[in-house]
Amino acid sequence: MKTRTKEAVRALLLGALAFFTLSTAAEAASGVVRGRLRFYQNQGNYCPSSRTCTAARYRQADYNINSPVRDVKVYLVAEGGGVLGQGTTNANGDYQISWYKFTWWGGSPGRARIEWYGEHRDGRFALKTSAGGRWVFWTPYSTLTDGTTASNRQNLGTRTWGSSSSPNALANLYDGAVRMWRDALNSSNRMRNSFTGVEIRAYDGTTCPTSCANGANKRIIIDSSTSAYRPQARVMHEMGHIASYLSKARRACVDYTFGGNNGWSMTSQEWACAGFEEAIATFFGDRAIYWQASPQPTSCLSSGVCPNSSNVETSTGSGSCAAGEARQPITAVRYLRDLYDSVDETNDGNRFGYSRFFDALARFDNGSGNRAADEPWNWWGTSLDDRDGRSARDFRAHIEGLTGSSTSSNYTNNCSPTGD
Amino acid sequence: MTSVSRMLRRGIPSFTVAMALSFTGAAAFSTAPTTEVVPVVRGEAVVALPAAEFGHELEAKIVLERDERDSIAIGAGAELRLSVKNRFDAEARVTYAVEFVDEFGFEVDRPAMSDVFVVPARDSAPVEIELPPALEEGFYLARITVAARSGDESADDMIEQGLGVVDGEALLLTDEEWLEWSNANGGF
C-alpha cells in the first residue's frame, strides 16, 4: 500500500476509535423508585365522634392525622432540571416511577426529587396559582441508584406536607377536591363524562372575596388559605356549582339582593333562583361527607365541627314553617336531601340515587320559558325578568319527570321551597 | 323587457327583503348565553360578576381582617395590627389564639390565647399581635384563629399571615407569596 494511503487509513481508524470511545462513554442510567406521599389533615367539617356517623365519609378519626396524598400525578425531577419519570399516587399515597437518564463516563445518575403539582391523576381538576401557573410541592433530593427494577425498587421514603404545628393549606385544599370527586361526583356518569380539566385557582381574594366558580370556564377561585380548611362551604360547594353548570349550561342567578340583604346565608331570604342554585351546590358538596344513610348530616362554614343546628336532615315540617322560611336556601337543601336520603322515611318515601340529580338538571330545556334553564332571564339574555324562575319548584317538576315519582310530600314537609 | 329581466326586477327586491328578515330573525332567536356583566349590589359597593359566575358565597359572622401594611420594622414593639369584625346582629363574645412558626413548621413562640372580650353587634375591634423580637432573616407564619359566640350561634375564622424577614424588616406576604417564596411547600 502506498504510504499516503496507509496514512489515510490509519487516520480514519484513529478517528473511528476516538468516536467509539467517546460514544460508549455516554451511557444511560435507569431504575424504578417508589415512595409514599402524605399531608397533615386539618380540614374541618368532619363528623365528630359525639354524633352518629353512620354513612359519614369523613370522620373524626380522619382528622389531625397524616393522611395520604391521593390520586395525584407525580414526577421524578433531576437536580438541575429534567423530568426522568412520571406516575401517580393511589388511595394510600403510594407511587412507583420508572426512570431513565443519560449519563456521562459511566457516572452516577445523580440526584433527583419527587414533585407534584396538585393535578388529579385522571385530569378531573388541578390546582393552579391565581395566574394559572402551577404550585410545586417538592421533596429533598435523593441520590438515584442505577439498575433498580420493578421487583427491586429504590425506596425514596415517606414525605409529609405540613404538621400539627403548621398544616399545609394547599395540600388540604387538594384533598378536599379529591374527596369531592371520589365520594360525590364520581357517582354520576354525567360528571364522569363532563367534569374534566377543572381549574382550582388558589389564592385570589380580590376577584372573589369568598370564593367563586365559573361554569363556562370550568374555573374555581379560592379566596384564601383559610378556605382550604372549610371544604364543605368552599371547594366542595364550588365544585357543586361547576357540576350543576355542566349538567345544564345556563346563565347564573346574579341577584342576591332579596329583601335588601346582599349575598346569602343558609337562613337568609333569597329569590328562588339564587336560593335553589346555592341549595343544589350545597347538596352536591355535602354528599362528599354524608351519604344516604347519614342520620345527622350537617352543613356549615367552619374550619371546625359544624354545630348541631346546621343539620340538613331535620325539617320544620308542614304547618310549622316560619314566615319567610320558604325562601331560605336551607329549605331547598332539606328538600333535596329528603329526596336522596334513606332516613326518616315517614311520608318521605323517595330515595333517589345521587346521579339522578344531575340527570334531572339536564332535563331543563334551553330557553327562558317556564321550567327552562334560563327562565330567570329575558329572551335576549340581557336582564333578569323572573327572579323566582329556575327554582326548586322547577327542579321538582324535572326530577318527578325523570323518576316517575311524586315528591309532593318531600316538598311540603320541608316548607315548600319558593318557586313558580 | 324579457321575461328574465321581469323576473329579476321582481325577484331581487323580494330576495333582499327575505334575506334581511331571515338574518334579523336568526339574530333575535339566538339563545347563546351572553357574557353580559350584571352589576350586583353587595354591601356598600357594587360588585360586577359575569353572568356565568357563581360567587356570592357564605361569609363568616366573625371575620379577621388583615394588616394592610406592606412591611413592619422588626424590633421591640413590632406588632401585627388586625381587626375582628362582628357580623352578628347582637354582641358577640370573642377569643383568639396566635401561633408563630417558621417555614418548616417549627415553633418560634408558644401558642397563646387571648382573654375573652365583647364586640358589639356589627362592629369591629382591634387585634394587635406582638411579633417575636429577634426574628432572623427567613420566612415565618403567624396564624391567628378566632372564635365567637352570639346567643345560640357560633362562628370562627382564621388568617395565616406569612412574613418574609429581610434587612430588619418583616414583609407582609399574601397567601400566594408565602407559598411562592418560602419552603412551606416542601415535604419532609
Add this chain to the structure above:
Amino acid sequence: MKNEAISKIVAPTIGAGLGAVAGLVLFALSAVGGAAPSTPPAPVPATPARPGHAAMVPEREGRGDQEPAVPAPAPAPAERAAPAALAERGFERRTIGASDPLPRDEGEWQGMLVDQSIRAACDTTARCGLAMACVEGACGACVTDDECGAGEACVLDHCVPERNVECRTRHDCRGEELCVLSGYSDDLRGNGSMSAFCRPMDGGDDAEAETPYVAPPEDAEFDPRPVRVEDLLERLDGAP
C-alpha cells in the same frame, strides 16, 4: 515532504475531530436528559427533624355559620414590594408555568388530556408512565398504534391494552355516549387495567353499600393541633 506532513497531521486530526464531535453530541444529549418544565433549581434545605408536638395552650377547656355578603374588599395595591425585595435577596419562586394540554377534537371526551409541557426522558415506550409512548426520546402522547408497546393500541392519545379497547372515538358509540378512558392504573406503565369504553350520560353508581367507609390505618397517629376551634369555643363557654 509537505504532503507527508499533511498526511501525518491533517488526516489524523480530521479523524479525531469527527470523533470528538460525535462525543460532544452525545455529551450534550446526556446533559439535556429529557424535556423539563421550567423549574428553577431550588435551594436545597437541610432536612429538618420533625417538630415536636407543640405544648398545649393553658386552659384547654371545651362551635359556624353564615352571613349575607359584606362590603367589597379594598382593592389590592398596584405593585407589591415583597416579591422584588425577596428576589433581590436571592430567594426563588416555587411555581412553574401553566400546563399545555394536547387538544382533542371537541366532540370527543375531554378527559385526561396529555400535558405537553412535561415530557420524561425515555429509551423505549415500556419505560414511560402515564400510558405514554416514547417518541424521539421523550414520553408523550401516541398517535398510532405502532408507537405503543406490543399488545397496546393508541386511543385518545394513550396506549391502552388492546384487549381492553371497545372504542376509539365517540363514533364507535351510540347516541350521546362518549368513548372514554377508565383512568390510570397503579402499575409502572399506568395502563395495566386501563380500558377504553363507551359511557352513557345518564345514570351512574348509586349502590352506596358497595363502597363502605374505610377507617384510617391503625398506625395513623392522632396528632392534635395546639389550637383548635373547639378549644376556643370551650373557652368562650367557660368564661364568665
